[in-house]
Amino acid sequence: DQGLVGIVLESSKNYSTVIPVINRNFRLSAKIKSNNYAGIIVWEGDSPVLASLQEIPYHVSLHKGDTIVTSGFSAIFPEGIPVGTIESFTLEKGNFYDITIRLFTTFQNLFHVNVIRNYYREEQKQLERNITG
Numbered sequence: 001d002q003g004l005v006g007i008v009l010e011s012s013k014n015y016s017t018v019i020p021v022i023n024r025n026f027r028l029s030a031k032i033k034s035n036n037y038a039g040i041i042v043w044e045g046d047s048p049v050l051a052s053l054q055e056i057p058y059h060v061s062l063h064k065g066d067t068i069v070t071s072g073f074s075a076i077f078p079e080g081i082p083v084g085t086i087e088s089f090t091l092e093k094g095n096f097y098d099i100t101i102r103l104f105t106t107f108q109n110l111f112h113v114n115v116i117r118n119y120y121r122e123e124q125k126q127l128e129r130n131i132t133g
Contacts, residue, residue: 002082002104002105002106003081003082003083003084003103003104003105004021004028004070004077004081004082004083004104004105005018005020005021005105005107005110005113006018006019006020006021006023006026007019007026007076008115016115018113020107021041021043021051021083021103021105022043022048022051022103022107023043024043024044024045026041026042026043027040027041027042028040028041028070028077028083029041029070029071029072029073029074029077030053030068030069030070030071030083031068031069031070031071032053032056032060032062032066032067032068032086033066033067033068033069033080034063034066034067035060035061037056037057037060038055038071038073039053039054039055039056039099040053040054040055041053041054041068041083041101042054048103048107048108049102049103049106049107050087050100050101050102050103051084051100051101051103052098052099052100052101053068053086053097053099053100053101054096054099055096056096056097056099057095057096057097058091058094058095058096058097060097062086062089062097062099063086064086064087064088064089065085065086066085066086067082067084067085068082068083068084068085068086068101069081069082069083070083075120075124075125082104083101083103083104084101084102084103084104085101085102085104086099086100086101086102087100087101087102088100
């Protein structure tokens with residue numbers, strides 16, 4: 001209920017292996033809820049409560065506390081799952097902001113999670129295959 005935890009990599013009858021958001025190899029398409037600008041969530045390993053939102057152009061209006069949610073641009077997560085809020089941002093890398101987000105999920109004491117299944121995943125993947133040929 002707090003926010004996004006990660007992606008189920010594999011599962012058995014009673015257990016699952018999950019790649020969490022706080023894994024350096026995890027990438028997530030997410031957007032700023034107030035203006036729908038999308039970027040990529042990346043965890044850089046500095047803190048279990050902070051991550052980066054990358055690829056947001058400098059002309060976008062940002063505010064500390066803006067909510068970040070899944071974009072729905074992948075077949076894994078539907079649009080609108082809470083991820084975190086903007087903690088801080090600077091414009092130091094040319095045309096894109098350096099945005100730090102505070103994750104909603106508290107990984108240090110996480111015990112139970114809800115698994116969300118995208119029932120439209122196969123239909124989305126088929127459309128992607130039709131486009132790419």
